[in-house]
Amino acid sequence: MNGSSKQAHIFKRKSNLVRNVLITLSACASLAALVFLFCRFIFPRLPAGAVRSLRKSWQAYDYESVYETSKGILNTAPFNNAALTYHGYAAFYLGVSSLDKMDEQNYLDEAINSLRLALLDAQNSLKPQLSYMLGRAYFYKNTVSSYYYADLAVKYLERAKTLGYKADDIAEYLGMSYAALGMTMDSIASFTEALLVRESDTLLFSIAEQYYKAGQNAAAEQYLFRVIKECDDENLVLKSRMLLGSIYIAEEKYEDAAKEFAGVLEKNANSADAHYQLGVLYEKQGDMVKARSEWRTALRIQVNHRGALEKLTD
Structure with a gap:
């Protein structure tokens, strides 16, 4: 190849390189423009008036208004983050305050979907609180659904804690969620942490239940004694006496157990559970006539009492 041909070849290669660079830059610019337009369409900024309206309704605890306003925004901007957040929060509060189980479940489903999006x-500054709210939504979803969501409640509540979120009730929610999963020691740890923040009779009873499930009866008894002695909620006191009676049966303290069940029946003669447990007590003592009589009484009060049905069909 002579010098003239070589120069022409080099010039041609340089021209092709420049052309390719220009094509690449043009393609990148077009792609960036498309991405920008896509984001403007999918994640448009809310008009100032809409933001003020949402904030005003939220501060007035008008969750219905927040729900409807944010729903309208999401119809045209389905991925707007502010609207999703407001909608998720409003749907959550409407759900947990609903008296209709179907409505509660539908609202919670909307809350979960919006908060996840x-x-x-x-x-980053909002992720801890969003994780906390999502964990709460899954916790309540677990209580109204026939499926289990306690694992997801734990996942997001623990994530909120890891991210540094502080809430007085987060440890108690975790305790109840771990209990639902059968993770007894984790439940006890969370409930004990919750006690440091706010003590309540319900919390004391929950800890007693978990200690009983863990086979630590002595610890369970101490919490039950406190509830029975100090609590003003009669239903919770009766539940505590029932659990204490069950512990006494396990410890073969039959007279003490009988006193607890008799105390329950004195306050509520139609307690099927108390009659059932008395039957179990008599069974332990070898008196099957009295045992079966108590189980039949339990079934007259509650025709589908599982324990009594199983005992009488054995």
């Missing part, structure tokens, strides 16, 4: 594009 909001988390995908949330600022």
